[in-house]
Amino acid sequence: MATISAPSTAERIRSACLRAGGAILAVDGAEPETTAIHHLLADGSFAVTVPSGxxxxxxxxDDGDVQAVLELTDYAPLPLREPVRSLVWIRGRLRPVPQSEVAxxxxxxxxxxxxxxLLQVGDSDTLLLLEADSVVVADSDGAEAVGVAALLAADPDPFCAMETSWLRHLExxxxxxxxxxxxxLPGPLQHGRVRPLGLDRYGFRLRVETDAxxxxxxxxxxxPVDNAAGxxxxxxxxxGCPFVNGLRARGR
Incomplete structure (x- = not known):
């Protein structure tokens, strides 16, 4: 069996949803609003919070189906020349959550x-549900649509919550x-400015900034690895470190 060398598109989206600190919700006929919560629930809908005003x-x-788009931006952990790693667009129908179901x-x-x-819900924020009809992610490799069933079957990367602090420390x-x-890296890229771009259970991603x-x-x-030791x-x-099993070099 071939070894998997990169996360699936669904895994990348799940990680981006968990990592993104903020997102934008666009409703037909209104200005986009910020949302601090954008969580995929087991029924395939996204719980989102918006400013109460x-x-x-x-x-x-009784407003019927209200079309909306949730846009998530996955930023690189380091200040790069092009900081956006990917964009995720979730299009669907927005509806309020009955007060009896909010808790x-x-x-x-x-x-x-x-x-x-989450503590702001009921005060400065209001909880809504976005019933997803389509999910699309775009990055340097292009754009791809992913079904909601595939998202539900995927897990976020086990290291995505720690990725930012780890890569900043590494740098x-x-x-x-x-x-x-x-x-x-290929020879020509070794002469560029090499920065850590990403880290997941499948490997490292590097960004090489060159004049071109x-x-x-x-x-x-x-x-693939699943824990810190691995x-x-x-x-x-x-x-290419020779001490992969924790051995130490002999003293002189």
Whole structure:
């Protein structure tokens, strides 16, 4: 069986949903509004929160189907020349949540993502449900549509919540790791400015900034990993480090 070397599109979207700190909800006939919560529920709908004083918060059950688009932006953990890694658009029908069901929906979201923004619901924010009809992601490789069933079957990357802090630490304190990984790149790219772009259970992504433009390169691990210990070993193997099993060099 061939080894999987990159996350599926559905996995990437699930990770982007968890990682994105904010999003924009556009409702037909109104200005876009910010939403702090955008969580996929088990029935395939997205729980979203909007400012209580906005147009979307004023939806009523007898308004019928209200078309809306939720746009998520996945930013790189580091300040790059082109900081956006991908965009996700979720188009569907927006509806209010009955007051008697709000607490239950919030509990479902909090069980998987205890976001402090949930505490604003009922005060400055209002909870809505977006019943997704289509989901599209676009990045440097192009655009692709993903079905809601595929999203429900996928999981976010196990390291996506820690990715930002890890890559920032790598950039600031372990430049030697980036230098070793740079040697894995095609010759012409080794002379550009190489920065950490992404880290997931399948491998590293590097951004190479050159005068001719930016290039994104994936360096896959030998096999997918699921925990910090496996990740550490996979990175050592990828670097070509001889002490992959925790051995230490002999003292002189």
């Amino acid at each position: 906005g147009v979307a918060a004023g939806l009523r059950h 239950g929906v919030l509990d479902l979201v909090a069980a998987e993502d205890p976001n402090p923004a 600031s304190a372990h430049r030697d790791v980036i230098d070793r990984l740079t040697r894995k 433009g930016d290039h994104d390169v994936r360096l896959p691990f030998a096999k 990740l550490s070993q996979a990175i050592r193997i990828l670097m």
